[in-house]
Each structure stands twice: as C-alpha cells, then as structure tokens.
Amino acid sequence: MNIAVTGEGIISAIGFNKQEVLQSLTTKQSGIGMMKHLQSVHRELPVGEVDLSNEQMKEMAGIPVSQMMSRTALMGIIAVRQALTDAGISVDDILARKKKGESLRIALVSGTTVGGMDITELCFDHIEEDDNVSFLQHHDCGSCTNTMADYFGFFTEVTTLSTACSSAANAIMFGARLLKDHQADIVIAGGTESLSRFHLNGFNSLMILDHERCRPFDATRAGLNLGEGAAFVVLESDETANERGVKPHAYLTGYGNACDAFHQTASSEDGEGAYLAMKEALDMAHLSPKEI
Template sequence: MKRVLVTGMGMVTAIGNNVSENHRSLRLGRTGISKTAHFDSHYASLLPFGECEHSNEELKKSLGLAESTGYTRTCLLAEKAFSEAIESAQLTSAQLSEYDTALISASTVGGMCLTDQLYEDANLKSDGSEYLESYSSASHTLKLIKKYGIRGFNDTINTACSSSANAILLGARLIRSGRAKRVIVGGADSLAKYTVNGFNALKILSEFPCKPFDENRDGLNLGEGAAYLVLEAEEMAGGKQVYAEIKGFGNANDAHHPSAMSDEAVGAIRSMRQAVESAGMGYEAIDYVNAHGTGTPNNDAVELFGLSQLFEKIPFYSSTKAYTGHTLGAAGAVEAIFSILSIVHSEVFPNLHTVSPIAPEPPVGSLIRNHPVNYVLSNSFGFGGNCTSLVLGRA
C-alpha cells in the first residue's frame, strides 16, 4: 500500500495569515476570537467570532485579483491558503495540470456567504450581479481549477464540520489505490449570515470566547478560514521536505440527530477506532488528540466519553477551536495542519479558557515543548452524525 506524505501546507485563520503566523499564535496561546471588523450582521456587535484579519479588498489586492470578478470571501480565503500550499510543496504549473493531480476541497456555506446578494439575485431584485455563478458550495473549487489549470479528478465535499477531514480522507484513498499520485486537499468557509443565523437558532453560540471541556461551557464561536495540504505518493516526494504522513482514517455516522451526537458516541467511537486500526497501531501509540471540542455541552461530553471507551488512559488532548472559532467546512484541514505542527515541532498546544474541567483528565492547560509527538488523532464531528478521524504521523 502506497504511503501518503504531506509535502505542502497553507492556511489562513483568525490567528494568522499563513502557517507560520498560525504556529506563532498557538505557541503564545493567543486567541483570534473577538468582535468583527468586516462581517456585516446584526450579531456582529453582539457576539464574538473568529474573523480573518484582512478585508475582501485587501485580500484581492494581495492575491493579484483586484480586477477579477465573482470572487466571494470564501473564494478569496481558499485562494490565499491554496497558493501557500502549492508554493510550500514546490509544485509547478505543469504538475498542477497533470491528470494524476487531483483537487478535493470542502465547504459548508460556499458562496452563500453573500446571503443578501443571493436573495436579491434569486428574487430578481437586482439586474444580475457578478456573483451569479458564485453561490454554490463548489464555486471556490471551480475558481481554483480555472486559475491553476487543474485537469485531474476534482470534487467538493459538504459533510458539515467534517467536510475537509473527509477531503483529506478521500485524497489519501486516491493515492493509496493508485488513482492519483498527488492530491491537494482542504477546505474554506467564511462568516455568513446564513450560518450565523442558523447556529443562533439552535442556541449554541456563546456570548464569550468558547471554553471547550469546561464545566461552564455554554456554546461555540463561529470562525472563518481556509487550509490546504498537498498529499503525494512517496515516489513523488523526491527530495522535498516531508511534514507528516497520513497514517489512518475513519468515517462513520451515528444518524442520531440533525445537530447533536448520540450520548453513546456511536459514530465518534467507530470513526476513531477505524482511524487507529487502519494506521496499524495500538491506542497507546497516540501521543496527542486534537479534539473536535466545540465548547457545546453535547459535543464535549460525548467526545470525552468516546475517548474513555477506547483509551485505557486518555493521552494529551486539547481543542484549538478556542483560537480560531469553529471554521466549519475548513475545520478538519485547519486542525490537521495544527496536528502536523505538533508533530514537526514536538509541541502540544494548550486548550484555552478551561478553568473547571469536566473530566478527571483535564485538557492540556499550557504549552508543552520538547515532547516527542509521533502520532496525532485529529477528530472532526459534524452535524447529522458525520464523524471523521485522522491519524497523522511523523514521516
């Protein structure tokens, strides 16, 4: 079976405009959750969010897209992270256009971040805007395909919060099965009235920076961002820097409730078990768990219960959503890169804002440095019971 290596990474979140800036913020324990500057919504002044630093105009200018049309914020964030990832992997234009180079992206809101404009266009209250072809979940993927001349297999996944984790899973399977030699995987989502209003209707948005795994947790913070990883078959990596290996993956669905996980953690346990077993290792080999850890009462309790059923002793664990907010379709790829940074730098990043842990084994409370991290289990559990777990390992 072919080894799947990570040779490139790129990202933009509320704590950094690239991988290096994100790493620095994680080390410093610096959250990006605060009031927004660019998001126009009734709730912008009432709730904290994880908003990326730059405006759409600034992003377009920095990406050389000032004269381009039809780029939503989701498209711009995707372009920002994608361009860093392929540069990191030293991919040429010719390699991007090869038929055995695939692109699998993910998004939940996609172009619906332009909620008001979509309403105007759909109800014929406008003369037809530049965004008529930009409202779908796949619009950012199509922009990347056109700009970079990608001709291989491509797909856009929407399985809620596990979307980009499933993009990584599918990309790894394509390489392992010999259907592709190189796959760029990840996802992008931006803040939108569509998602904010929806999550607010569920009454799971916190008025404060979220506190995963705390007794007094009261909900999540929505965030935005994008992250991409370049996966390559071992024979394609050559002399490149290799950041990590995709060792295993699992996907399951407990079909319990549209917006909650079952108390028995059926899907979570199955996805974690599949991931560890497919990696060909025992649970004791996992050095760190990057938890889904949204800060909602249901998610955190269920995830910890699931971990307790699989591990004789739960390893170091923390949630990084208290840094970035919940980036929805981008979360799986964002947290996969955070997991790889733990491996590369032998560090475990702390869980923020937790004062009264809900379990005897509390999450990591401060930065752990110079600690060998060889294998990380990264969890992404989505609405509808869509559960995905990845095992990332030192290459």
C-alpha cells in the same frame, strides 16, 4: 502505499500562513473578537474572523478587485498557493509541462459547508435590482472549488465535499484514496469556509453560541464561537515525493469515517459514531489508544 504530506497552507483568525498560526498557538494568542467585515444583526457575538477584507485578499492573490468572487474561494486560493509553494510545486512549471503534454495528474479536493453563501446573501441586499440574480451563481458549494481550480488552471480532477464540520477531513481522506487507487499523482486536499449571516442565524437559532469566548470543558461553558478560514495539504506517495526530491512534513497513516444517524444536529450520547471513526483510523495506522 505511504501517503506523504509535503505541503501545508493556511489562513485563519490567528495567522495568514502556517508560521504565523504556529506562533499564535505557541504564544496562546486568540483570534476570537468582534466582527469587522461581516455585516450581521448579531454583531454582539464574538467570532474568529480573518482580519482581511476581500479586496486585500484579492490583492494578495493578484485577482482584479472588480471580479466577483466569494470570500470562501479567496481564502481557499490563498491557502492552496501556500501549500503548493511549501511543497516545491511551481504553478508556471506545471502549466509549461501541461502544454507539452507532460503534466502530472494533480487533483483538487475541497470541503466546504455552504460554499459561496456570502455572495448569495448579497442578492437580498439588492432585491429591487434587475440583475440581483447574478449573486446566485456562486451559491453552489462546487462553485467555490471550480473558482479555485480555474485560478490555477492545471488540476486534472476537481471534487467538492460538503459534510458540514467534517468536510475538510473527508476531503483529506478522499484525497488519500485517490492516491491509493492510482487516480492521481498529487492531491491538494483541505477545506475553506467564510463566515456568513446564514451561519450566525442558524447556530444562534440553536441557542449554542457563546456571547463571550468559548470555554470548552469548563463548568461555566455556554456554547461555541464560529470562525472562518482555509487550510490545505499536499498529499503524494513516497515514490512521487522522492522523484521530486522533497522531504515530507508528515505521513497520513490512518483515517476513519462513520455514519452517526442519531440526530440531525446532535451526536449520540454513547458516542458510537465517533468511536467507530477513531477505531478505524487507529486500526489503519496499527496504533492502540495507549500510544496516543
């Protein structure tokens, strides 16, 4: 089975949709800057922040401003909406078909590291209030995915994966497997994550955050910059895409995963885990390293 990518959606520090992101990339625009929305004691640290408030994103998605929702779920909703539109999938049409019992099996697979931690942290800001535990209901990683699924109302399967930085990549791989195992007709897969104090405090304790823009591979490199955003793709078989009359943007021909148990936060010096994962992806796609 050929896995086609028929829709793409993204919101990030360098653009609120894929056209803006591409424009920023081709014109070498950086999204790294000082914090505007996240409240942290480490405000001197540069981050890649989506320059929209939660209220602005709720307005974009048609969500009541008074409704409590994690920033992670909000960005995910916006990115999924874009991906569905890009793939020519109408939410109203799917819901109408669902009422008639004709709905497609559409799965949502979302990757995230800490889910609604941004809401959980508000519990401590209201520690003396009796109802402060209400902030904890969004803590579970799956809560964000469920919130996204409830917003759209037509997903037949909802899955959350949390494997740190590889969460979204694993979500896409899992989505492809759902299609190949005929467990779904269409899969929306990707990841979403908002910045939180937990992120900054954790990475700062590891002493790997740069106080300037990061400089990968540079002799003066001093660490990384944290960021936030969401990106999702629509995956479906060639057959389903042809039936819907849509032209794929690309094909997912190979992917790989490997377990590197060298250290809790560090990769092995010989790169064995990364090598095995890349080799698996190349082998599946029938490619050699020289062809990359």
